[in-house]
Amino acid sequence: MVAAECEQASVCRIGQFGSPCGDGFKHLGGVVGLDGRIAGVGQAEQFAHVHGMGDRVSLEVLGGIADGAGPEACAGAEGDTGVVGHAVDGPVDGLGLLAHILEAWIACKGGDAGKPWLDPSVWQLRSQMSHREMVARSGGELCHCRQIVQKTSLSVCARYDESAATRSRQEALMLSGSITIQKLLGAMKKLDASDLHIKVGIPPTYRIGGRLRPIESDPLTEEEADHLLDPIIEPAKMERYNKTGNLDFAWHLPDGDRFRINVFRSGNHTHAAIRRVKAEIPDYNDLHLPPVYERLVNETSEGLILVVGVTGCGKSSTQAAMVNQVNLTRSENIITVEDPVEYRFTPAKSIISQREIGIDVESFPVALRYVVRQDPDVIFIGEMRDHETVLSAIQAAETGHLVFATLHTADTMQAFGRMLEFFPESERDFIRSSLASSLRAILAQRLLPAVPGFETKVVPATEVLLFNTTVREHVRENQEEDLPAIINSSRGEGMHSFTQSLADLVNKEWIDLPTAMDYAPNREALQSMVRGLEVKASTLVGRIRQKGS
Missing domain, CATH: 3.40.50.300 (P-loop containing nucleotide triphosphate hydrolases)
Structure with missing residues (x-):
């Protein structure tokens, strides 16, 4: 999508899923790990586009991010589409990631600090992009991608999504190996998820901030759904579940995190609703x-x-x-x-x-x-x-x-x-x-x-x-x-x-x-x-x- 089309897009709002500015870009496989670091990103274009695809949980990094941002990163670049390197240290969300890459691009295009090429309003925009509360107080109407296009003539739109880091971590969880109930439970604290739902025919689904968010994974098969919880259900409890079709029990991880688990039979298959219970008693x-x-x-x-x-x-x-x-x-x-x-x-x-x-x-x-x-x-x-x-x-x-x-x-x-x-x-x-x-x-x-x-x-x-x-x-x-x-x-x-x-x-x-x-x-x-x-x-x-x- 070109800049003019992005500028004319009617929907580019904070917190909404999907973006009118993300069509046509290829996914280069970049993910953010559970520690918040970017890894596995190929070098191609220089910008990131973070977005949700429907209600799916995903992070797509469209562009190359590598160590060594600076003018030399632009060598051989044609027009505005050169490769930019920028190392991101620490947790990022969708808006923060865009800010990092915009800053790298400014450094790339400007050469050194003594030759700024953008007017101060762009730096003010960068500050706004990094400040979650300022973005939130805009009521969802502030279209940052349009402002960036207008100020910089970029051809890529990026959209703020408060759950981008969360979704990326969920994807990283699934990429790190086979799904186990221990992994799914262990990720709940990192994701600040209140609930986890296990059901045949859909991927494991978290509730984060009141919204259901499936992880990026294939739907659970009948075999997977029926046996995913087996490692944490004791034989006596399993016997009770097999007799009644319902089971309530508590389980905890080695770090003390506790979970209230309801297992029930539906359509002759095992489903589960799991609530995370914080270890500390609240006041x-x-x-x-x-x-x-x-x-x-x-x-x-x-x-x-x-x-x-x-x-x-x-x-x-x-x-x-x-x-x-x-x-x-x-x-x-x-x-x-x-x-x-x-x-x-x-x-x-x-x-x-x-x-x-x-x-x-x-x-x-x-x-x-x-x-x-x-x-x-x-x-x-x-x-x-x-x-x-x-x-x-x-x-x-x-x-x-x-x-x-x-x-x-x-x-x-x-x-x-x-x-x-x-x-x-x-x-x-x-x-x-x-x-x-x-x-x-x-x-x-x-x-x-x-x-x-x-x-x-x-x-x-x-x-x-x-x-x-x-x-x-x-x-x-x-x-x-x-x-x-x-x-x-x-x-x-x-x-x-x-x-x-x-x-x-x-x-x-x-x-x-x-x-x-x-x-x-x-x-x-x-x-x-x-x-x-x-x-x-x-x-x-x-x-x-x-x-x-």
Whole structure:
């Protein structure tokens, strides 16, 4: 593609896959290794083009990069297409790689520092290209390839992609030998991947920054998918999987990195979803949780604290932070029941016993049947999945224990219906009354993509329902529909809705407004809050009543 065509291209935007400026260039086999160094690149043209091909993970280096940049590298070059050498030391991404090569070309064309041939605006452009945050704040509209064409008359476009280095490392992983589960797991930390999916008919696929990214590899065959995990599944676990078609277990690498692994049968073949669990137990600051979480644990010694959310929303990390807060600050006997054990706690002021389903005990109901005989002060239940587990949690909370548990629901309102569903209609009034008495808080959360350049890739939006006298009365009387208004009018106590949390995150500049709008339960209310025009819930209810009268 020539410069004029590139300049006229309608799509050349940051973060998008594919580039209108990359057609027709040949792939010379250059890859970036796991240490970030460029290797195996042939010498031909002098520029790099980093791009994503659909949703595939790839790095294509189109051009020669060798040691010894300088005027002599241009010897014999015709026009603007001479070979340029430039050694790149250290990690690079797509934009940084382009900057290195542009700088080499400037050196090549300019001869020495005393004969600059480009005006200062090009050097300013080079600075922008190297600054990820400046690029991100452009909103995806800054077309660097067009600016480079206009300033330098280059015939090659390069496009910023925040995951270029990640993708190149994935490709290097696959080029380094045969696929093994140990290699795939070991690469997750380097790639900062949260999940890995194994499925017949597609390549192994990582989730990085919330997006699924297949590695550059052939699709897994039936034989590969069925046996890829064999080296890390113990015989007893394999027997259980063969009987049930499902298996949950934890596994760790020699460096301490832990993984939560769910293996399941689909279409008579083995599939797996693998979550990386960081070895360090996070605290509230690491997780960017609001201060009410820490205050709640400090002020609560008995009752049930429930953390709810969909799969992958960070419930386990939040619960680990809360349990570890007790461990670090109080002298308690803590017993956890998990499937599988994800975080390994180191006893501090407390005694901690961690029991894993399928290894230490048969099931959650069996574990909870005996837990009260083990003199616990604090009980952590990995997930409430059935009638017996919910009932045991309520009974333990009612008898003076502090119980932490998780539940798979989207928000605080759905949590009540979900727990009641475990019981027959004839028992629900009794369970409702017990929940009203035993619950201390329901904390809902979901993970949202953070603004580029933020210290983490995702941040939690939260909803907090604290059980004061008013909330208890409404739960007992089956009036949960009034709880959202109570939450909105009780911010002074630490309660807040998802919409209020989204507004706070936007105002802190942790997420952008379009992201908040995508996740907002009430978009109009969110826009009002972000503009500083929030209408208090009590006033709003009053207006509605007045209008209806």
